[in-house]
Amino acid sequence: MAEELRFPTGLGTSDADSISLLGQDLAADLMGRVGFGELAFWLVARRRPSSGEVRVFEAVLVALADHGFTPTAIAARLTYLSAPDSLQGALAAGLLGGGSRFLGVTEDCGRFLADALAGGAPDDYPAFATELIAASTGRIPGLGHPVHKVQDPRTPVLIRIAQEEGLYGPHLRLLEAIAAVHPKKLPLNGAGVCGAALADLGLPIEMLRGFALLARAAGLLGQLAEEHRRPVANQIYLTVDRNAVYEP
Template identity: 30%
Template sequence: MSSTTGHQPTVDDATAWWSTSVTRIAPGEIELRGYPIEEVIGNVGFVSTIWLLTTGALPTRAVSELLEATLVASVDHGPQAPSIASARMAATCGVGLNSAVANGVNVLGDTHGGAGQQCVQLLNDLVERHESEGIALEQLAREAIADHKGRGAFVPGFGHRFHPRDPRRDPLLRLVEEAVARGDISGRYLAAGLALERALERGERRIPMNIDGISAIVYAELGVQPELARGLFVLSRSVGILAHAWEEKQAGQRIKGPLPPPLLADYTGEATRAVPRAHRPATP
């Protein structure tokens, strides 16, 4: 059989079709980025293995510790989070645990779950302009905030609809500052994030960074690309999604909707009315 180009596919064509630099397998052999699995097991932690697979290199201890703290901070935010609620609801509908988890993960989009990616991109932009154009971070931060407000958009990574001050901010920020002081990371993106936070202050009103903002600082400092940063958040939140879906399945209740019975969602449509005669079938 020939392709539409007339080229006869070869064995090399077939093996190159899904070529990968991530994993090599052969009968009795598995290697992750070149490291035999039997050497990885027991020697490389799960978080370090995540870094190895996604970036191609084993992390330093400092990178591993920052990454682990950030992943732990993002694991869960309770059943009011749409991703968690969606997974719990799905778990009561007779689907498998994997389907319930997938249901929750699939809710993580630009609005719920995407702010970290957007904040990494914002930090990258600020640092790039600061270093290439010599513009002060404070001015760039004010311009970025004005741009978001002009578009009616939230500044990603700052403020929280539930927490006046996100309890995950301070411990992660402290770890980042300690890493900067040791010379483990540059501190360039930390400076940009703090400049944004200061620019958002209005008198007594403060809009501190949230988990997405402080996580974005970590990921940007570690050189993680914006979209991969979202992937790492999804990986982290999958832990909470799994735990909630499993708990809901263990409860054994069937078909739980968004409201407990007998509560019903408010109806805001037309009042009860009859179908007009013109739309009724003719009487034989």
């Protein structure tokens, strides 16, 4: 007898009369009762977050949503110019640009801190941070910003919210200690603090970039809506094209 095929999932399913999600009736238990941020957290963590966790998590999403004409936004707008019939392609083009320089810092910082704390939280954070800096062979993710040279305005707000909700954990503490003792006195950047905050919420390190992309999807949709109303992508394209220099 052939083995029965099974494809288990604990997320969602549906039948003729109902839709189930996370063990709840979607229409009766979730719609109008659960916010999108809370649901996104729940889907990944497989547990319903507390109100404090939702506040920190949604603050992270807001912090990462949009930063103006970044490469991800320009890529989305230029793709929309080229294929206005493919909104999904333009949105995807922007998301594909989330890497080690833009958005990926969230995961990189969270991973760096989680690896450092794998043996447990230290008794002396400044001393531990000093050791980490001395042992580091490259740039520490979460430090420095191309625009905010003194202070990223997002960082104190995120840290304050985490403290107010009792969620200021070892990842945020270690990142602040690193910034405090680092000889270059570089400011913490918002993306790195977001990674530390998400790690303190107990979310999987492997998923942290996904949360950054979730936030940026909203920002990119706003960019595309603005491009539809007040297009600038053609000007960007023509500026590059008319100033291109052919060097055979």
